[in-house]
Amino acid sequence: MRSVAIVGATGVVGQQFVVALQKHPWFKIAKLAASQRSAGKTYEEALRRENGALAWFCDEEPDPEVLRMKVEDAATLNVDDCDLVFTALESDQALLLEPKYAKKKPVISTASAFRYEPDVPIIVPGVNNEHVELLSRQKESRGWNGFITPIPNCTTTGLVITLKPIYDRFGINRVLMTSMQAVSGAGRSPGVLALDILDNVIPYIPKEEEKVQTETLKILGKLGSKGIEIAPFKVSCTCTRVNVKDGHTESVFVSAKKTLTVEAVKEAMSDAGKELKELGLPSAPTRMIYVLDDPFRPQPRLDRNREDGMATTVGRIRLDDALENGVKYVLVSHNTKMGAAKGAVLVGELLEVKGFLT
């Protein structure tokens, strides 16, 4: 069993890490860290509200054993006894603390702080496993014993998972995507007010579109001797917020390089990530993409929890004659499962089998 630390453990994403790790067959939660305010308390005390209830936001309950663990101060956390650090920090804190941990140990981060550094890969297991090699160079160039590897923005995740099989088989010229994102993607502070989203759509999520565009091309890029060459196509997004609790829906239009058929795209997607399955990663879905024929699917409420939120569901695959070699489809991806903590745990599992945790 690897000993892992969860940093930012009291927040929503930190709690999702606890859920994803507390019964994990390979990883054992060895340390919990949070802000100074929580340091010295048990995890339970740190989550306790004035009214006596737990400020706990996951559907799954925390293990009593985890609740009894002492929370340490993230700023002074000693990771020597850990094999791996999962961080759920705001960007400014990530910028400050993640390098401290990475000097000693591997760090898997949900923050965007390091995503755009040239020596930092954004790994989506089943999409760009080979990018893990960049971590060796990162360690070397930075003189660290560990490294930082962030997961992508939750809206990028479903997009790259579904683009990958198209890209591999047909090539891509351009992608135009409109997202309808769930409110849980905005977290709790401040999050999305009911007042603002009730009977409404909000057509803008600050910085989201730039992230999706940049990350998609990096993830689908090729790792060469000079680092990752970003994928040579164009991505354009409009990201909106809708009144859905969990599960991002994305309407995607793709112009491919080669002629394609609906059947060929379905087949390519249905086959996606087969090699992932063979690696035997405990958090991996048995199928990365489920393609549904019912035109009324995918729907976030009905499809987000497929394979505990680790599978992406695709529907409405049709040819698009407004684009050259065009195809269009709709996807649903669980933004707080595959798109956040549990997706990060899957990266940890990939790193384990690739020998990056020793």
Next chain:
Amino acid sequence: MRSVAIVGATGVVGQQFVVALQKHPWFKIAKLAASQRSAGKTYEEALRRENGALAWFCDEEPDPEVLRMKVEDAATLNVDDCDLVFTALESDQALLLEPKYAKKKPVISTASAFRYEPDVPIIVPGVNNEHVELLSRQKESRGWNGFITPIPNCTTTGLVITLKPIYDRFGINRVLMTSMQAVSGAGRSPGVLALDILDNVIPYIPKEEEKVQTETLKILGKLGSKGIEIAPFKVSCTCTRVNVKDGHTESVFVSAKKTLTVEAVKEAMSDAGKELKELGLPSAPTRMIYVLDDPFRPQPRLDRNREDGMATTVGRIRLDDALENGVKYVLVSHNTKMGAAKGAVLVGELLEVKGFLT
């Protein structure tokens, strides 16, 4: 004052016609018609439920005078004394009844039944006023004293209004649109169940995408000697339903023929429909398009009621480098006002000033 008939007066769209017409300066409600079940009752009796309440679905109240009118049987309605007939019928009924009325009088329809006939224009005032000329040919070729002129699908309306200024100034190669449509668009029978849309997005609306694609090109087409030549570009849509009561939101990506700038597009849109204003039509908005700079706008709840739902609101205008001469934006259009009955009344007003009601 012109005497008008409302056919299908007891339904939701019929009620919207009542609201749009009951205080109209040019048109007077002379007849109300509905199914045989309502015939012979007063309008109030026809709307009365078992529990004694009115089955009335508009925010505005019906005039007492209208409530006292007798409802006639649509199947046997005599339109001789009317100058104009507004119909709010299901497609199969429209197919049957509208030609009967049109033999004698002008018919403005919210149904799709005749939209795709070559001698039938789909008029959006301020966008393709010149298509009214096709009505003369229709009368002649069909040997009718009147004619049928349907309004477009409610999702088409906002799209063509915003595409028109781009098309005129920059030309268009292709349009890719994803809609997030309000539940009122589906009406009441069966309509959208709360069970299905709560915490959800439904990624499919039967026949909607085909309608929007076909109608857009017809509306933006050129009326020539052989009829309407459809506009020579491509339109591709994905139409979804979201948990919003009124107001369709559309995320639009356009590839233009000529280079454009954000400022030039804003200006073109802000200027749209100036000639409409000059016609002095009572239901016309003072501006067809409002362009907002706040990136969090347009939002359906905040923007749908602008100019009593007759104006279209646009925001998030940005260049799109994934498309040649690309521009992208988001629009909100009120699906049950400009997109339905009140939009049809505006067509009636245009026909009046163009001399088609005499």
Next chain:
Amino acid sequence: MRSVAIVGATGVVGQQFVVALQKHPWFKIAKLAASQRSAGKTYEEALRRENGALAWFCDEEPDPEVLRMKVEDAATLNVDDCDLVFTALESDQALLLEPKYAKKKPVISTASAFRYEPDVPIIVPGVNNEHVELLSRQKESRGWNGFITPIPNCTTTGLVITLKPIYDRFGINRVLMTSMQAVSGAGRSPGVLALDILDNVIPYIPKEEEKVQTETLKILGKLGSKGIEIAPFKVSCTCTRVNVKDGHTESVFVSAKKTLTVEAVKEAMSDAGKELKELGLPSAPTRMIYVLDDPFRPQPRLDRNREDGMATTVGRIRLDDALENGVKYVLVSHNTKMGAAKGAVLVGELLEVKGFLT
């Protein structure tokens, strides 16, 4: 294994019966029946929509084996080979068909048709198990080999479960209850329109209040030699609909006969249904009532699924000084689990151990 029939199998409640029974350790689905329209088709064919998708409304998937079963015509269903019939019928159909089945076999019904007959008990396991004896008299007086036993209205269920421990320990003078009911309680035809409930509360559900008032007193009544003497207290309800998918919330005010304390009420509720657990019924929750101290609970979304929807959650227990010996609390009960098909299956299990299925 008992062989059971599900009548009305293609509807929403029928599907919930399939889910509750397809892996049941004691009961085996032997027959599926529905309207003539479905008769002769496999269950899968009967559920198939024009677009090829299944009209399936439960979160759990149907077993392939069940999908391959032939659906029979409910009107001519032969129940000779069944040990038990579960019905999910509209009231008028129930009135017609249930006696036909009951002449031969036990019938457990979700319809209200027979609930108010003097020789018909409304059994809520853990609340009034002893009422099963009335079934012997029903068989005898009607000359049937079987009997009809309906479950209560879904709003009654949580109310009687939580009143029972108060009634037993402190007596009850009066109960005033306001419900906030989920949209799934209205089913799918017509169900609740999104248009009507979005940003809204509907303060009336036809016939609901009378049902809750009458059923509560019957369920908590005493079975004597002349039948059930209804409980000698008063119940008054206002039943409303809110924009929640599943889970009825009820705000309850009780005036007891004896002095009570918050602690004593908590204890009484927490102990409720202990004898039920000892019977070893497979669908029974391990605890009938969970009492939460967090004042922000119970909440339908967070608490409805406790013990797969078979447990009732109570919170906000406070003394109420506006009533004599007053206590007030809020409960959440899952209307389509304990309140519908799975609650009916629990009745079947109780009848089994009480020897009523032989």
Next chain:
Amino acid sequence: MRSVAIVGATGVVGQQFVVALQKHPWFKIAKLAASQRSAGKTYEEALRRENGALAWFCDEEPDPEVLRMKVEDAATLNVDDCDLVFTALESDQALLLEPKYAKKKPVISTASAFRYEPDVPIIVPGVNNEHVELLSRQKESRGWNGFITPIPNCTTTGLVITLKPIYDRFGINRVLMTSMQAVSGAGRSPGVLALDILDNVIPYIPKEEEKVQTETLKILGKLGSKGIEIAPFKVSCTCTRVNVKDGHTESVFVSAKKTLTVEAVKEAMSDAGKELKELGLPSAPTRMIYVLDDPFRPQPRLDRNREDGMATTVGRIRLDDALENGVKYVLVSHNTKMGAAKGAVLVGELLEVKGFLT
């Protein structure tokens, strides 16, 4: 024209004051005050967000003239030139600042800080106009030139308006109320998160129930020589939050002192506040209470805006045989109109005609 100041002018309630006052026939907005952060800026600048848009939360637009006014620092505001001060402050700020203003001028407050002081009335025009007399004593005993008069909690407002006619005509023994409150009642910081209320009911609003209980009895109390004798009956509430934007719904059960009939209660309610109308207050509704016979009403979305949110709508009036001389009903009251700023403006109007502003 009276010159009025709005303190806390940049917040949500402050903005509602601007809307309620900017076209007021008797009052002129002379000063706007807010925190030091806004002081010295124009109102428009103070509302401006980083992205350039206005942080404006009312449906009605602010007048350009108001947008150009300079905002002053509430802490140092000189009210010498004002006739009246409206405050929209958090409770701790109200405690500090309102007495400073009240030493010189009348203060009408939306905060709860002074509501429970014995020399402070809580005035609801049309319900307890005569309590204004307590203000004279307050001035005298405190040695102030002005006074503080707070409006009640928004949930109290609809309750006392509907109880008053019952109390006057039939007397009251006890009241049991369950509220279903709108999310706007919680404001914007932090307000209610979409995450928490979507598909949900929250059964607790901190301090709300105590406020409603205490305020109701004070408002319906009798002003005697020793101050207000609170009304001699019992009130018990459970206050919940539902997914509604505006408009509080309350389910009320009343035990009266005398026998009553549904017709008599309807009549009493329909007649309520006649004297208010005669005073000619510009913000007063023409009828305080609308009684609807349709059992599906009142609904917050359909009824909250009646008379611009200043009227209370009641429905479902039925006798209640679980209480002695029992009657039950449902009410809808607009929490941010009659229940907040515009309700406070109505108090100002009442004070004007009663001669308290000179």
